Amino acid sequence: MRTITTTDDLAEFCRQAAAGPYVTIDTEFLRERTYWSKLCLVQMALPGDGEAVLVDPIVGGEEMSLQPLFDLMGETGTVKVFHAARQDLEIFHHEGGVLPEPLFDTQVAAMVCGFGEQVGYETLVRKIAKGAVDKTSRFTDWSRRPLTDAQKAYALADVTHLRVVYEHLAAELDRSGRRGWVEEELDVLTDPATYVIEPEQAWRRVKTRTNSGRFLATVRELARFRETYAQERNVPRNRVFKDDALLELASTKPASLADLGRSRLLLREARKGPIAEGILQAVADGLAAPREDWPEVDDRRDRLQVNPALADLLRVLLKAKAEQAEVAQKLIASAADLDAIAAGERDAAALRGWRHEVFGADALRLCAGEIALTAQGTEVRVVPV
Template identity: 50%
Template sequence: MTLITEQSELEDFCGKLAGADFVTVDTEFMRESTYWPKLCLVQLAGPDSHAAVDPLAPELDLQPVYDLMANQSVLKVFHAARQDIEIFLHQGKVMPRPVFDTQIAAMVCGYGESVGYETLVVSLTGRRVDKMSRFTNWANRPLTPPQLAYALADVTHLRDVYIKLRERLDREGRTAWVEEEDAVLVADGTYDLDPQNAWRRLRPRTDNPRFLAVLQAVAAWREREAQQRNSPRNWVLRDDTLLDIAAQAPKTPEALARSRGLPKGFAEGRHGKALLDAIAEGVAVAPADRPKPAVRVDLPSSLTPVVELLKVLLKMSCDQHGVAPKLVANTADLEAIAMDDNADVPALHGWRREVFGETALAVKHGRVALAIKGRGLEVVPVPGADGGGETA
């Protein structure tokens, strides 16, 4: 069991991993009281070696780890990679490439949606992961032997999980399916932290452009403030308070103080002034420059049964192909297909069209039907169907 705390050890270890075909990666971090995750441990394993790296060790520079993440000749294997990738992107200013996410691969291989690591390890290797240290305080030092054992198991078992999933994907001709999804993980726009886009995560219930302009301005202020303080967003102002302020657009400290959920004395202080400035900035945005509401096309009531039928077909098709429905289509995609044969949704492109999209269009236009056979469903041809069909 290896814990790296010295620079020379880290450089030697990462240097050896740089010659490996793949390296499994995991991190342990704390985020309950901060905006940015506090990295507490990095676990790495090559085909025949493994170690945990202590980022909190005095004067330890993680640059060799970041260089490894950037090494295009080494595949980085994660399970549920998003938070780990976000950490490397923020702290090391590096996007790990190329990557392989075993959670995505498991969904392609029929293990269900968002399958957990422990479940996957048991299913593929027959070994069990000790969960006792899952919610431990990773910032405490020294780390205990059980903590290290748990942390290293996250990358040592992952080697075998990766190898077995990769063999199955290659055997079934689905490697490209996973590569397509993994490419999204490392796309430049996936980890957008631009404060100007922070308002989108609030999911406002109104499309009023003036309201959206104020919301964009105040949400950007909160995001910058949270980043500067390194505090959770809701420690600055809660979401519901922010939405109320955007709706009321107060102009004075007195009016701001009447906002729901605002801390006592906030409106009269420097933070209140900064927030009022942001509100004024949002109000002043020219109509042409205000955020554009998302274009919504209401589903005609006559197509509601079509969408419900497509949901049944999606479940049936994914069960038959051993792939999680979440990877193929969501409800919005099904509504788009119900309205338009040429809808620009993933389900009508590439492997998803083969698994589901082509049959969905055939069902929509009556060329095939769903029939109960025994205790299940089958897709059966419709006698006399001409094979045609026009865009709805």
């Protein structure tokens, strides 16, 4: 197994990859102690029995540039194949400002091909490649060097078996005519906005139990400060303060260091220094925000008048349609989607694109009383009314 530690060697391998129809890619990283993932290793494999390599940016150090890899991401003639790509793509977007084009995610493809919801890589390797993945190195510290032979073998297995998995799923999608379904799902992963967290919008990630405008304004300012502080210093946001402490601060509205000292949930490090100063300023800014600047919560879903009987019928229809199409139910529609449709909403994702073809069209007909559901043995059938 070859480990690449120089820019020239990486550039040569990427030139070979760019000449082929696809390349399989995976990464190993750490994120427990940082805001941004620390890239520790990149694995890549060429089609068929082609070479598989490890790219080691840690051993390569500052003299090694990953630019050839970032350039490969933009080679439109070569499909970049990942499994569960989101975290890998976040790294490429942050490190190199690039996202792969075109992209193929075997986890998404597997759901479309009937392998269940969020199917794991080991399952696909076992069912498709008839192989096995040694899990003993799964929780290793990938930042430590030297890597053992077992670690290297584990890392390479993430891209060598992936070749067989990809070719099988790609052929199945072409056979079924569902490649467009996967491409539609990948639009989110290839959208740069997916990987950008704006501090001004960070408050939307915090679950609150009240829609009070002034309270939410304080939550917004605290979340904005926390996100900015975490990004600038590259520390996990929960190391600044956790959500439960944020909500406590928004409720108690501390105005001094003495007030912060009485917090039950605030970490000791956050009761002094720049974090404490930032908290007090954020609370003050939240309390001073004018009414017209208070955040607005979209509570339409909470106010929906759901018809429970219709929602139950939609669940039966979804199960039947998912089994018929051999597609994971959750990929077609969520429970929230079904409730929204049963309440009269018509902008649910389940009513658009390929989902409309598989489920949405009949869901609307069911809501309109144009069809009914009958059971024959274990099979649920749709019949016109």
